Amino acid sequence: MQAELISVGTELLLGQTLNTNVKFLAEQLASLGINIYFQTTVGDNRERLLQALRIATGRADLIILTGGLGPTEDDLTKETLAEFLQLPLEIVPAELEQIKSLFKRSDFNWTKNNDKQAAFIPGSSILKNEIGSAPGMALKNGKQGYLILPGPPREMTRMFLQYAQPWIKEIFQDELQGILYSTVLKFMGITESGLEVLLADLLHQQKEVTLALYAKTGEIQLRITTRAQNRKDFAQKITPVFNEIKKRTTAYFFAQDDVTITDVVAQLLLKKNFTLSTAESCTGGMLAESLTAVPGSSAYYLGSIVSYANSVKARLLGVPQDLLEKHGAVSREVGMAMAQQIRVLTGSDLGIGITGIAGPEGGSPEKPVGLVYIALATPDTTICTECHFMGDREIIRRRSVLRAYYLIWQYLQNTL
Amino acid sequence: MQAELISVGTELLLGQTLNTNVKFLAEQLASLGINIYFQTTVGDNRERLLQALRIATGRADLIILTGGLGPTEDDLTKETLAEFLQLPLEIVPAELEQIKSLFKRSDFNWTKNNDKQAAFIPGSSILKNEIGSAPGMALKNGKQGYLILPGPPREMTRMFLQYAQPWIKEIFQDELQGILYSTVLKFMGITESGLEVLLADLLHQQKEVTLALYAKTGEIQLRITTRAQNRKDFAQKITPVFNEIKKRTTAYFFAQDDVTITDVVAQLLLKKNFTLSTAESCTGGMLAESLTAVPGSSAYYLGSIVSYANSVKARLLGVPQDLLEKHGAVSREVGMAMAQQIRVLTGSDLGIGITGIAGPEGGSPEKPVGLVYIALATPDTTICTECHFMGDREIIRRRSVLRAYYLIWQYLQNTL
Structure with a gap:
């Protein structure tokens, strides 16, 4: 109909x-x-x-x-x-x-x-x-x-x-049969085309159950749709393909439907009893703002130093002056030091450090606009990813925040 | 066409x-x-x-x-x-x-x-x-x-x-003629109905040139519209009414069209050679994020401490423990101390402190959801406004940020 x-x-x-x-x-x-x-x-x-x-x-x-x-x-x-x-x-x-x-x-x-x-x-x-x-x-x-x-x-x-x-x-009672149900799976750390390759056979094979990919900022969505009598019937019908997708995408699949990466990270922090603090340079407080947008976030989030000026990185955050001079504020070393320092200063379990060049000015051939170092300091170690983001200032900042969430998610998933 | x-x-x-x-x-x-x-x-x-x-x-x-x-x-x-x-x-x-x-x-x-x-x-x-x-x-x-x-x-x-x-x-240059031009004037510190009373005769008198008021979060907009041959012709046509409006609204009119309060404050800080730092509690970095969304903001913005946990307010920001105990974290005294401390710690000319209850939880009869203290510390003095905002968590946080901008704007306008 x-x-x-x-x-x-x-x-x-x-x-x-x-x-x-x-x-x-x-x-x-x-x-x-x-x-x-x-x-x-x-x-x-x-x-x-x-x-x-x-x-x-x-x-x-x-x-x-x-x-x-x-x-x-x-x-x-x-x-x-x-x-x-x-x-x-x-x-x-x-x-x-x-x-x-x-x-x-x-x-x-x-x-x-x-x-x-x-x-x-x-x-x-x-x-x-x-x-x-x-x-x-x-x-x-x-x-x-x-x-x-x-x-x-x-x-x-x-x-x-x-x-x-x-x-x-x-x-129209005669024409109506089997309502269309759908669910959205969300992925990070992979592109739309990468996911398409990974799921090519499933994307093409499906008849009754249809799959469609959508690229959103920092995440890819996959919609599964089919006709069903009710929610339970729907869940049964999509189980085989859903399980197959999950099996192939464990490293990327993080949430379903209205659940965001912020929600997933918040729940994991609560469940695993971890506290978090952040030190932000190029994102300028965007990660802190996003974390505190969740009601009740004070249970796991302690705070942030937005070290926009180098003097703040050194004086307030305590990033060693020689690291700043030797490697520059946008460097793996400074990103890691930011994460470690905020963790120690606030006494949190996890610390995030973000430093990069959001543009439009400030880029150079060696350190172009879009270069962002995102570090996670944990009780055991500090890891740091070097990212090269596309887009304008706003998009680069948003992608940086999403990547930080991705780091925390990856870590907490693999932690008892 | x-x-x-x-x-x-x-x-x-x-x-x-x-x-x-x-x-x-x-x-x-x-x-x-x-x-x-x-x-x-x-x-x-x-x-x-x-x-x-x-x-x-x-x-x-x-x-x-x-x-x-x-x-x-x-x-x-x-x-x-x-x-x-x-x-x-x-x-x-x-x-x-x-x-x-x-x-x-x-x-x-x-x-x-x-x-x-x-x-x-x-x-x-x-x-x-x-x-x-x-x-x-x-x-x-x-x-x-x-x-x-x-x-x-x-x-x-x-x-x-x-x-x-x-x-x-x-x-399509041959098909396009007599274009509708419009400009938007923006106001803060006054309500839509207050502005309507102030401009009542103008709002009703206009024929060729039409005026319309819109209430947006934290600001009121007035749209002036008329047909014109080009931008210059448009500017000439609206000059009389524009000048009259500006004359009546000097304390409230802050920008035109795409210019935001963030832009206006940024330009004033640059022009008057002032640096700024911020200390945020309930807004959780939203003010820092908004300030650093402007390219080149590192010229006047030094950074922020997002003191979400009380321990961070005391340990990192140095708000005296007895103030926190005596008045509570959401108080005029703590708001002012936050503004003063971040100013001293970063060495900036101006410091903003924001502390409040964004909800939905955490309110009480004495300190309800929506109560926010916003303080501005300057080289000479510290002022603090007590605000009672309506709306949900997101709206209360946004209104707080806009009010902080308004405080800085008012101060810088009256400063040499």
Whole structure:
């Protein structure tokens, strides 16, 4: 079964409003097992809306329109759908009374143009608007279903969940079977293309279960999708491929779905009873900020010295002056000393040191922009990775922070 | 002149990703005076993308596609456009080298499937991707212009502003006229309603020139919009109202357009030759991160101690233990001591101290969530403001950082 979304509103095409309705409806329809092949946005214009309706009706079973339900002249979704279907609109007296009573309860005066919010195609279902004045409308016309929902996201989402979704389930009960479930696996320390090579046969073999790769900053995501009766059925269906993927990617697979690397590291620190402190140069506090964004992080995170100036590296952090002079502030030696010093100064179990060149200035042929040393000091040893990141200042800093998390994750995974 | 947007990506139709690209591009095109009548989203599917291209080409002068530019098999936007236009794709050796060299500089291995990112329609313009591996493409084919941009919003916005927008202006220079110009004024230390009262007559009087207020986190924005021939004409048209606004708001107006409070403070520090250091508790490095996001910040910013644990406040920052015990870590006294100590320890001219309760846990009737003390230590004195912020953990932390900037801005404005 296929649905198509039509978002109506000139404000969307002027960029004044971010269209969040599409994401919500797409998620909802996916969870019902309904495919969306197209979504169209069109302005408050009768002719162009007619054109969009014509195209959508030619290729979908269910057409959902959002927006253009209000009282003003440029709200014309209902009128245009009626015209398209060659069906009349008639005032429903009970609805008119309802809308009038809303006005009586508010400070606003009734104006005649509110009438049209109470007009519907005879035989359609009226969808109640609990938090706004414009009701929605649902009808089956021949093979197709049409749903009209208000544009404001709060009104739309509420109306969809309370009234539109049950209507779809009832009207299309024969077409709906097996809801589409999906889960996202997250990887670090490997590229999208590297992962594609590693999982090539699985990516191509799957029929019922589909796999798709996405590159995000500092991590790669793999989405596993299939139709299933419920969550448990879904888990069973994907178990073979999931296990095979995990087997091949143990060094890279760190989390699933909404769980972030920050969460994973936080949980491991808590579980293994380790405390952490950080010393940051080029990331300038970004790692500290990210760690402390987690509520309750004071249980394992002690603090940071952001040693942006060399004088701070030496005076506050106690990096030996001769290391700074001999190797430069951006060096393996200084990165390791930063990690070791912050660990000792704060008395934490683990210490991270980050020093590098985030750019755009400050690079040289020997030490180009993107060169970052990330060190981890533990009770036993200190390790340091030399990274060469692509991207602008912001991206280089973000990648550095993610790599630091990756180091801590790798270490804690292999620690009792 | 009419443009049409085609967003390519199954993740958009599954509701996994919010489509922010449409809003950005719609705003940009509106500011160029280009109308958008339709926007379509289509999945990673050759046939349906061909269908979308056919429909769009039938009704628009400029077609902008976003997404589906990556190295994997389901990235097929460029291939499908070439097929639609019946034009070949050819590997451009220089681009291939460029992409390969990106791989060489990074820690990742080159895989063959990255090749296709270097393939383009002969005669098209290659749009450089400064922060990702997939370049974009622009070409004029008959009457129509086609633009392909990457899907990730950071890459897309940067490529659009740097390369695509100039291309549009050049290729369609005859069609573009009477562009809508606007400028945004930014204010701190006053509410939206306070500003509305202050500017009431101006907000209502304007006809050709329109004014609109927007409340953002920690600042209020006022947009001035009017049609003009060019930037200079625009500046002349708005000068009277602009001057009147500035006259009434000297204590609050701090910047215009893309300039942030961070930029303003950075420029003032440089100009007045002041150095700064920070000591953060509840903001956990967010102020340091924000200060060091500015390239060249090492000229005036020395560093920070993120004293998340009380032991760090005492041991590293040297806040007297009796202050911590008598007043608690979240107190005016400790906030001021943090600012003074970091100033002395780093030898900076100015020191900021922030201590508070960001929540969701840790509040009490005497010291509720949202209570934050922000102190500024200067060569002459130390001042401290007690703030009561609303919002969640993230918002409270962001408001604290912005208030710290406001303190520094106020001080530097009144200093020789």
